[in-house]
Amino acid sequence: MANPGPLSGLRVVEFAGIGPGPFAAMLLADMGADVVRIDRPGTQARATDVTLRGRRLVQLDLKKPEDVAAALALLDHAEVLIEGFRPGVMERLGLGPEVVMGRNPALVYGRMTGWGQEGPLAQVAGHDITYIAVAGALGAIGPKDKPVPPLNLVGDFGGGALYLCMGVLAAVLEARKSGRGQVVDTAMSDCVASLTSPFHGMMAAGAWTAEREANMLDGGAHFYGTYECADGGHIAIGAIEPQFYALLRKLAGLDDAAFDNQRDRAAWPALRAKLAAVIKTKTRAEWDALMGATDAVVAPVLSLAEAPAHPHNVARGTFVQVNGVTAPGPAPRFFGTPSAVRGNEATTPEAVAAVWSSHG
Numbered sequence: 001m002a003n004p005g006p007l008s009g010l011r012v013v014e015f016a017g018i019g020p021g022p023f024a025a026m027l028l029a030d031m032g033a034d035v036v037r038i039d040r041p042g043t044q045a046r047a048t049d050v051t052l053r054g055r056r057l058v059q060l061d062l063k064k065p066e067d068v069a070a071a072l073a074l075l076d077h078a079e080v081l082i083e084g085f086r087p088g089v090m091e092r093l094g095l096g097p098e099v100v101m102g103r104n105p106a107l108v109y110g111r112m113t114g115w116g117q118e119g120p121l122a123q124v125a126g127h128d129i130t131y132i133a134v135a136g137a138l139g140a141i142g143p144k145d146k147p148v149p150p151l152n153l154v155g156d157f158g159g160g161a162l163y164l165c166m167g168v169l170a171a172v173l174e175a176r177k178s179g180r181g182q183v184v185d186t187a188m189s190d191c192v193a194s195l196t197s198p199f200h201g202m203m204a205a206g207a208w209t210a211e212r213e214a215n216m217l218d219g220g221a222h223f224y225g226t227y228e229c230a231d232g233g234h235i236a237i238g239a240i241e242p243q244f245y246a247l248l249r250k251l252a253g254l255d256d257a258a259f260d261n262q263r264d265r266a267a268w269p270a271l272r273a274k275l276a277a278v279i280k281t282k283t284r285a286e287w288d289a290l291m292g293a294t295d296a297v298v299a300p301v302l303s304l305a306e307a308p309a310h311p312h313n314v315a316r317g318t319f320v321q322v323n324g325v326t327a328p329g330p331a332p333r334f335f336g337t338p339s340a341v342r343g344n345e346a347t348t349p350e351a352v353a354a355v356w357s358s359h360g
Contacts, residue, residue, distance in 0.1 A: 005032025005330075005339040010172065011356055013038065013075055014055070015095075017084035019128070019152065020160030020188070021112045022051045025082055027165055029054030030330035030339045033080075036352050038062075038071060045344060047323035054342040058349050062093050071095060074349040076104050077356035079175070080168050084112040087122050097183050107181040108171040112164050114155075116187030128155035128188070135159070135192035140199065144213045159192035214265075216240070222272035223248065223262060226301055233284030234301040237275075248296040252278055 010033040014025040022037075029035040030053075037055040045052050058074075060067040072095070075081060081100065083090055090096045097109045111117060114126040121134075132138045132155045133147075142148030167184040175181045202208035202215075214220040223239045239248040245262050248254070256274065261267045279287065284300050291298040302310060308319040308326050320329040322341055330339035 004337050005030065006334050006337045007169075008032035008337065009359075010034065010080065011078045012036070012080040012082065013071075013078045015081070015083040015085070015090075016040065016043070017112070019084070019156040020164060021082055021084035023157055024110075024112070024161035024164045025055070026051045026053060027161065028080075030341060031334075032337065032339065034356075036074065036078075036347075036349075038349075048325055050322060050325060050327040053322055053327075053344065055344050056352055057344050057346045058352065060349065062095070065094075068094050070349040072100065072103060074353045074356075075100050075107065077353055078104065078107060079172055080108045080110060082110045082112065082164070082168070087113065087117045101181055105181060106175045106179050108168050108175055109181065109183045110164055110168040110171075110186065111183060112160060112186050112188075114188045116190060117183075117185045121189075128152040128160075131155045131188040132159070132192050135189050135196065137192050137196055139210075140196075140212065140218065142212055143219070144211070147212070154195065155188045155192055159195055160186065160188045163191040163194070220265075220268055222268050222275050225272070227276050227279035229282060229284040229287060230280055231283040231285075235279065235284055235287050236299050236301050238297040240297070244295050244297045247294060248291070248298065251291050251294065251296050254278065 007028060010028070012025065012028055012033050012035045014021065014035055014037045016022075016037055016039040025035050025037065035055050036058055037052070038058050038060050041059045041061050043059060045057065060071055062068055062071065075095075083095075091098075101107050101109060113122075114131045115121040115124065129138065129149050132149075135155075137154050138147045138149065140147075141150050141154075164184070164186040167186055171182050171184050199208055203210075208215050212218055216224055219225040223237060223245055226234045226236050228234055237248065239245040242262070249259055252275075254275065258267065258274065259271060261271075282290070287298065288300045292300065300310075307313060313319060318329060319326055320341055321327075323343070329341060333339070
């Protein structure tokens with residue numbers, strides 16, 4: 001499973017879960033980490049499971065003492081553990097931090113949950129939508145009449161997987177200096193709240209209101225939002241800076257003097273309606289041809305199926321083929337130790353432990 005990526009040599013054990021845990025493990029694997037995923041016996045990985053790429057696959061029944069012992073032996077040689085169970089589950093399995101880190105004091109124990117290891121909701125079921133609701137993010141997203149869930153991007157993947165990766169890698173750096181690992185409690189409710197930091201600052205400065213579709217970045221401003229085109233497609237406009245706004249006006253023919261008042265919040269609804277009428281006069285492709293490659297900050301709103309064919313994505317190789325499935329490639333990009341997409345390899349914990357122990 002060698003990969004010259006920047007995390008080459010990092011040994012990670014992932015206990016199978018859904019959502020942010022597997023996505024975090026995929027990111028680490030793409031960057032070169034040697035990731036072993038422990039699954040239940042009989043589990044079959046599908047080719048369409050894009051986030052499960054790049055693993056050594058081990059199957060263990062953690063209700064059996066001998067299989068728990070095999071997992072512990074593997075963890076003796078790991079640097080990182082990732083798990084996404086409710087608080088207390090790993091402890092009941094005999095794989096909690098006290099046991100595992102008692103055997104391997106330098107281990108970084110990454111815990112991924114919605115509500116965290118303690119607190120009134122710690123044992124309550126949840127999903128991305130409830131975590132981002134309590135963190136305050138969901139209430140700020142969508143049109144005036146109701147909040148709209150932003151896929152699972154904010155909670156599971158932005159506030160979950162990315163913070164988990166950042167946390168465990170920071171803890172690994174510390175452990176390599178001190179020889180002491182630690183638990184990394186990654187709660188999506190905490191991390192999504194962290195993502196909203198800039199907006200709390202804007203509220204404190206009086207530059208953000210609680211009303212949706214009334215602020216510069218939530219669709220309230222006519223120069224930052226999406227508009228329907230003549231063919232039913234949409235374009236996205238983000239002409240915030242004066243020079244970009246001026247170019248937008250020039251290319252779109254917005255010579256009405258009313259558009260001079262770019263930052264007048266009271267004028268935004270009327271200007272949005274006027275701009276919407278203009279955008280409806282051309283197709284998405286026509287607007288893209290006119291403004292897509294300019295500093296007017298305009299782009300076509302593409303579907304997930306369309307995005308891989310966009311010329312910029314094609315030129316950069318943003319999407320790759322993995323087991324016959326079109327999927328995003330590794331990101332970010334490293335020019336000295338490039339990441340790579342790898343396949344999976346079925347193995348046993350004993351085989352992996354033998355390899356890891358031979359490399360210290």
